[in-house]
Amino acid sequence: MKIEIDDEIAQKLQLTEKEALELLAIALYKDRGIHGAFAGKIAGISEFEFHGLLAKKGFSVNYDVSDFLEDIERNDL
Secondary structure, three states: OOOOOOHHHHHHHOOOHHHHHHHHHHHHHHHHOOOHHHHHHHHOOOHHHHHHHHHHOOOOOOOOHHHHHHHHHHOOO
16 A cells, blocks of 8 residues: 655644654554554664654553463464
């Protein structure tokens, strides 16, 4: 999928491509419940960096026991 924002609109919003991807990732994380790792991938950053971005923007991190267990399994710990 490719999403384009008209340059004029982006300029009026003072929005860079990086910021647009970060906002999209945050919206999908909050509204659709996607995993932090997937949201980070959309934003072009790691899951850890994405959680930092959420904190910086004033959002709480929805990280529960099932996320923790997934991380352990994914990282073979």
